[in-house]
Amino acid sequence: MSWETVMGLEVHLQLATQSKIFSGSATTFGAAPNEQADAVDLGMPGMLPVLNEEAVRYAVKFGLGIGARIGERSVFDRKNYFYPDLPKGYQVSQFFAPIVCEGVFEVPLKDGTLFPIRITRAHLEEDAGKSVHDAFSRETGIDLNRAGTPLLEIVTEPDFRSAEQAVAYLKALHSLVTYLGISDGNMAEGSMRCDINISLREKGTDALGIRTEIKNVNSFRFVERAIHSEYERQADILESGGSITQETRLYDAEQNVTRSMRSKEVANDYRYFPEPDLLPIVIDAEYIEAVRATLPELPGAKRARFIADYRLNDYDAALLVPNHALADYFESVVTAGGAAKPAANWILGDLTAALNRNETDITDSPISAAQLAGLIVRIEDGTLSSKLAKQVFDGLWSGKGDADQIIEARGLKQVSDSGALESMVDAVIAENPDQVAQYLAADEAKKKKLSGFFVGQIMKASKGQANPQMVNDLLLKKLNDQS
């Protein structure tokens, strides 16, 4: 039987505020246990929440970034459940009236087309603390540093049909929120966690199957693998005539399987009700317009502009744009005089490779945008051959000055003077009479191969500085003159 996967995603995005959503505790990652939790975060009796204005602004920014409707009056609710890392016995969230309402997010796919994903809602909530199960033999340790960290939970409609689409969405979302500056998007530190609602149905049918929810998948690669693994599991059950149990599952990356979370066997019944300690958030048109005025150019618009203005292809644009710093670097290179296409090639090729090798980032690139532009200018004007350009690039990387200084210091200037090249070609022809004879006797296909020998000799004689195109032209002319 042939199955179609139907998925909706819930992303918990950690907002990049300095302090928590309802308290003045810091949100810095990696502090010693419980050093960033105050009486509010600990749920001490009588403590009252005070809402962080930046968390509200970030949520509105996100809503505007995907063209969603902003809830003019949104309300916090209590989501009630018991777990040791949730000290109050409820999580403050938004259930009935979220701050961000329906919107559409256009996700670029690999082939350059846009794939619209309907966003159901995005709401503000507080994160829970962290339970540490393996550090103690008979107890569980509770660290409440993360409790009260502001989250934006972004919920989609069941619009995904493949793991590739899901990953493309997450990557585009990651790019959007880092452009907006509302999250650091650091997945390894849990700034973006994904729940996958997944069900299967027979291809060609409309009714949705019974779904499972895979919780807390925290890397793009794991999302893809968790989906494939859960697809296999559900397809096996359905094909052997069984039925799927609606439940929450966890992805085990080591075994590449999903497992049922037994502790959540009792069906979730959160008994939401309005949080009496917080008043409704009222957002007026004036506020929305003020936030809108602070929006930067977003990835979708930038991609379109790079393609239109710089004549980049979809592929280059898709690689440059998602990383804001990389896109800025590219534009700086072009502004400093580097031609756009070679700039894209150098950045995505040699520069990215060197940055990866050295485990560093474009923001810490030892080659400035102006220096890379200087190199590209010297290739375009014929001063450097592409081979010598690599040497100059290495010089730039190791801080030997700018392109012109390196060319000068190492004598790397490409020889394009036809007089000088001609005498080099003449000398090589004169020194190799046997090869010349062989060349002249050969057929066309073979000639091409044999001419490589002469080009090699000339390049060697010129220490790689001869303009290869000119050498080739001169050589063929001179060899043919011999006959």
Added chain:
Amino acid sequence: MSVSSQDVEKVALLARLAISESDLPEVTERFGRVLGLVDELNTIDTETVVPMSNPHDMHQRLRPDAVTRQNDRENLMASAPEQDQGYFLVPKVID
């Protein structure tokens, strides 16, 4: 609205309330009376009324995003029955 003793037991479990077997009939009866009142409220047409999420006719004031709390772990954990290496300790939770 009629409510069964199973409903009451489920709600009690969700709220982590212990209700003894002998109290169950009375609690169920009283629970049912409260829900009866809700049923009565439900007969009123509220189609055009905006739901009231808070009795105060005000909206939320916001605070600037600034860290105003410094580490006070020692004081805050002073009354924790068990702790180790900065963690609150609770009976082992098995997922």
